[in-house]
Amino acid sequence: MKRVPAGLILLALLTAWPGGAAAQPAHTGPMPSGRPEPEAFRRREAYLARRDEAVRWRAAQTPLATAGLADLAARLALRQDAAGVSARLIEVLRTPAGDMFWMFPATCIAYLGRDQLTVEAKAALREAWRTYHPLRGDTENHWVMYYTSMLLMAQLWPGEPGDRWFNGKSSDEIAAEARTWLRHWMDLTTTVGQGEYDCTHYIGEYLIPMLYLSVWAQDPEMRQRGRMMIDYILADFAVDSLQGMYVGAHARTDDKTVLERWNGLSSFFAWLCFGNTVPPANYGGWGMFFALVADHYEVPEIIHRIATDRTGSYLNRERKRTRHRWRHSDVRNAPVYKTTWVGPDYAVGSDQGGLLQPIQQHSWGLTWAVPDPRGVHNTIFANQPFYGAEELMMYFTEMPDWMPASVTFQGKPTYTSEAKLLGGSPYEEIFQQDDTVIALHRIAPDAPFVQLNGFFSKDLARTEEDPSGWIFAQGGRAYLAFRPLAAYEWLPLEAGGRRLRSPHARNGVILQPASVADFSSWEAFKAAVRALPLEVRLDPVPRVAFTTLRGRRVECAYGEFPRVDGRTVDRAAEWKLFAGPYLNAEVGSRRLELTHGRLTRVLDFNTLTITDAVRP
Amino acid sequence: MRVSGRYFFAGVLALAAVLTGRAAEAPRHDLHLLVNLSGPGSGIIGRAGPARSGLYRSADRATFEHVGPHHIRMFHLTHDLRDARVVYVAALDGLLRSPDRGRTWRITTSWDMTEGKAVAFDPAEPAHLYLGLPDGIAFSPDGGGTWERRQTGITRAYTNALVVDRTRAGRVLAGCELGIHLSEDAARTWRRVRPTTKVTYDLRQSPHDPRAFVAATSADGLLASADGGETWRELPGIGRERTLHNIVYDPAAPGRLVLCGWGIGVQVSEDGGATWADRSAGLPRREVWSVAVDPDFPGRLYAAPFQEDVYASDDLGRTWRPLSFGKTTVFAFGFLPRSAP
DSSP: OOOOOHHHHHHHHHHHOOOSSOOOHHHHSOOOOOOOOOOHHHHHHHHHHHHHHHHHHHHTTSOGGGOOHHHHHHHHHTTOOHHHHHHHHHHHTTSOOOTHHHHHHHHHHHHHTTTTSOHHHHHHHHHHHHHOOOOOOSSHHHHHHHHHHHHHHHHHSTTOOGGGSTTSOOHHHHHHHHHHHHHHHHHHHHHHOOSSOSOTTTHHHHHHHHHHHHHHOSSHHHHHHHHHHHHHHHHHHHHTEETTEEOSOBSOOOTTTTTSTTOSHHHHHIIIIIOOSOOOGGGGGGGHHHHTTGGGOOOOHHHHHHHHOOOSOEEEEEEEEOOOOOSSOSSSSOEEEEEEEEOSSEEEEEOOOSSOSSSOOBOEEEEEOOSOOTTOOOEEEEEOOOOOHHHHHHHOOSOSTTHHHHHHTTTOTTTTOTTOOOOOOTTEEEEEETTEEEEEEEOOTTSSOOOEEEEEOTTOSEEEEOTTSOEEEEETTEEEEEEESSOOEEEEOTTSSEEEEEOOSEEEEEEEEEEGGGSSOHHHHHHHHHTSOEEEEOSSSOEEEEEOTTSOEEEEETTSOOEETTEEOOHHHHOOSEESSSEEBOTTOOEEEEEETTEEEEEETTTTEEEEEEOO | OOHHHHTHHHHHHHHHHIIIIISSSOOSEEEEEEEEEOSTTOOBTTBOOSSOOEEEEESSSSSOEEESOOOSOEEEEEEETTEEEEEEEEETTEEEEESSTTSSOEEOSOTTSOSOOEEEEETTEEEEEEEEETTEEEEETTTTSSOEEOOBTOSSOOEEEEEEOTTSTTOEEEEETTEEEEESSTTSBOEEEEEOSSOEEEEEEOSSOTTOEEEEESSSOEEEESSTTSSOEEOTTSOSSSOEEEEEEOTTSTTOEEEEEBTTEEEEESSTTSSOEEOOTTSSOSBEEEEEEOTTSTTOEEEEETTEEEEEESSTTSSOEEEEEEEEEEEEEEEEEOOOO
16 A cells, blocks of 8 residues: 655645635735725625635634634534534533623524524524523623624524523513614714714624624614614714724724724724725634625615715714713713814824723824835824723723723723823813814823823834924825924834823924925925914913914814814804715714715614615 | 632631531521622623622531622622512622522613612512612612612712611612712602712611611711711711722621721721721731621621632631632622521
């Protein structure tokens, strides 16, 4: 008998098992052009190809013997090895964990496996929903995942009594409660804004449940609501994106994405739905659970175009709300006023400052366009580093003293650091006019850190400290003029670049950017900024009067309404739910109008209708 | 969890104390603890580990049985005054009710009443149940079957403590964000009887004198009332610098109070709060989440330092011994009357 070399056997085994070394072609491949695809069938074809790439990658990642819920779901989506998946599922369900992060994968598997799983696997699933008690959670994304899963599973196993469910409620009770909560959340979102708005990661925790609702809810109302909410959230993302990067202020982002603007789960959705960027590693992790069912969703042309087909720059204003406030506030959900300016070379966005969200708020920043965003810190911003039990007590119901330290052990390691670049501050007020930002700080002497931090990227093309007090820099095709209002020092950053630290209680920053194309030279830009009328006073409160490159005279004083060209700006009266060239909605309307060129789409939650129109 | 193994020796000592006559009779109550384990295998919301947090019960004060779901945020418990087998736990998910000593559970509240912090029955109207919530107060006329909001008159309605006056039906005191509130009509209307700058975390009625109440606050010190909660005064010797978590009366000793909090350790008073003795020396840290007096073992205290073992003392805190659990946070202790299994 001829002896087969061991290397050949190993090669054969590796060939037979596609896992481990499976590539992520889109993640490692070249940047897509980002141009809009006018042909509907090509858009759809490309979308489905991207979806297929992600699902096939996931299905091939892990041997069945060690597969987790995502791996099993991917195999079910591809209708692979139902018997093997069933057997492994029974094993996995012996140790359920993850609360609502277990619920929606389990829901996905239950539905994908309806005609594939064995009787025994279905029984194991059923039993898990009786014996495992997932927590409801303490934030809005938790509740969206929880109640969507509860609704769908109660629907899958209807008419069952309370002793068949972990919470002791009957299928009917569960479905009724879930439906009521989901309607309540959609109503809040479409009248006074989303609570965890514009999140670079948590966008997934909203889109995934809404997709499941749109596909699997038996109740046509809930299906329609799910579909409309996907459009709503995706349109909100599209309008605040540049090359697929989520720009401007976020209710929540993280230490990585706040610097490397592309590297968040939101970019997975940009890749999948708009095709205008590359996906993060592992297709964004949780994003896989959207991809598995993504063939049931068709990205509306108008949203695709808002994301990819812009003519010139635009200003978009939005009203959102804070998460639920439990303490230290007279209102349950305070309004958030957002402004985002987007041009071809850069985007600038902000909120009004203050403690609008706990821990992971990003209040303002500029993101510049780059040929390839991978590894690039294409942003400039400043923040007032703050942490404290007061903030956490406002948004969580826990006892006060242990919370700040405990946050640092829960995936937010920089929360209590003076070098932090994430988080809001009660000592910060921000105003944005077009692409100019003025942030003022009046920091209490007993604040955790009496300073502000400015982020200066390793990827800035140049930086110059000008005798005028301006710091001039260039990022991509954006010229940047950054004006600290008080003395500062430079400190190195571990991630690269430098931190501007200004240790003064009365403080502030002005950011005045411009496109490289708008000036004949770097020197011309600097000269133009130096010539702009600017008055700064720090006592008794920070006060700035500044005429922008666009010729607007902006006056800001800490604790007062801003003024533009002599007119007082009252954001409470002026900010709509959405206002801009692409998205418009009145506060309280439950109605979002999307516009792009001749196309319009109206998402009307009053009538649960989606109305498309084309202007002649 | 290997609760009896790790501290076997301490358990044996405790058991010996029980058997050798500190209390000749069997305990009349079971000790209950609402536990968030924080050692190996623990987790956070959305990332739970295998270590089983939630409700633990001990009949012998040495070994502990996990009861009910693995749940990392259970804050307060009580029982049906007519049937001690019926247990209620205020938790992140709402108010959980077990009709059978923790074998089966039902969440009695819906999505609009969650993160319960305190639960109390009215001794004079034993079907009437009150629930303190981070956004107000809920009332159930039928032991949790149905619920309605009852918080008229309270601004900033965060409610962490509730006590129903055992001498009069429908007379309820609530510890809220901006003060202690009193209702005399079963929570339909409230008036503030003591303003505070921050939350009142605990509120108790004396087992010896029904006119006497004490309140532990976040920033307003330790408060006492001698007239049924109508007026309050700050007790000396504690101060306002630390968050006070827990204040308890000793049912066996009039005048004895035991207090704990963040940074103050365990404090014991023998004179109704006029003077205090620091009894924290044998504890691993002064951040003590909760404290309890055992109604069946005179002089026995329990203390739960933050993310440490649960500790027991048989000499009112002069010496302490680790009891069980390793690293844990105990949100509350409870002594429920022993009932038929």
